[in-house]
Amino acid sequence: MAEGDFVSLEAAATTLGVSVRQVRRLADAGSLTRVARGLLERDSMDRYLMSQRRGRTRAWAEYTAWGAIALLSGEEAGWLGPTQTSRVRRTLRELTDPTELVARVRDRARIRLFTAHRAALTRLGTTILQPNLGALGIVDIEDGHLDGYIATQELDNTIRTFGLRENASSNVTLRVTSFDIDQVDTLISAGVVAALDSATSLDPRIRGVGQRALSEILENYR
Known part of the structure; x- marks a missing residue:
């Protein structure tokens, strides 16, 4: 791991504009990735920054975030209830900036980064839920890399089964x-x-595709 791949807690606190204690809490919650004592993965900090809108946009709770995703996908979100569904619909119709939507739904999942042996990737890919990047026209994604969703209760078993190692x-x-x-x-x-x-x-390039797609999704929803 090159020196530029990690950042100290103090440097992360300065970059994020929070205290070192808050940085530790973010790491404990999985929002930032520890690589060693007192060190964080720089990419995880960059991802966290990117998921935050400048300002103080409040993130929705996990189930509310998935409700918003359901509504934007043309599905029902029966778990929200009529009153909350109405509020979420109203907020979505008022949104014009895709970065604000990203900030609103950022707590839909916690990001964890692992290294797996290449031989395990195919099997692992059948156990996680991978987004349909083809729907965005993204076909030349990085070879040998998996990105997908997994249930909290399945994480520990998946780590053991596939010998995943958490690192930068x-x-x-x-x-x-x-x-x-x-x-x-x-x-x-x-x-x-x-x-x-x-x-x-x-x-x-991929970030731009995603942001343009979100702008179109929000426009169509209105």
């Missing part, structure tokens, strides 16, 4: 959610989830 040189991105995984499975094939994930990519 990752080829597996797991988005861990406590929401009903069957509902996630229903929503994952639509382009909304793929657009949200792509909009926080560190690859400028």
Whole structure:
């Protein structure tokens, strides 16, 4: 791992504009990735920054975030209830900036980064829910890298089964959610989830595709 791949807690606190204690809390919550004592993965910090809108946009709770995704995907969100559904619909119709939507739904899952042996990737790919990037026209994704959703209760067993190692040189991105995984499975094939994930990519091209797709999704929803 090169020196530029990691950042100290103090440097991360300065970059994020928070205290070191808050940085530790973000790492404990999985929002930032530890690589060693007192060190964080720089890419995880960059991803976290990218998922935040400048300002103080409040993130929706996990089930509300998935409700918003369902509504944008043309599905019902019966778990929200009529009053909350009405509020979420109203907020979505008022949104014009895709980065604000990204910030609103950022707590739909916690990002964990792992390294897996290449021989395990094919099998692992059948156990996680991978967004439909093809719906966005993204076909030349990085070879040998997996990115998908997994239920919180399945994480530990998946780590053991596939010998995953959490570190900065990752080829597996797991988005861990406590929401009903069957509902996630229903929503994952639509382009909304793929657009949200792509909009926080560190690859400028993929990020641009995701942001443009979200702008179109919001426009069509209004």
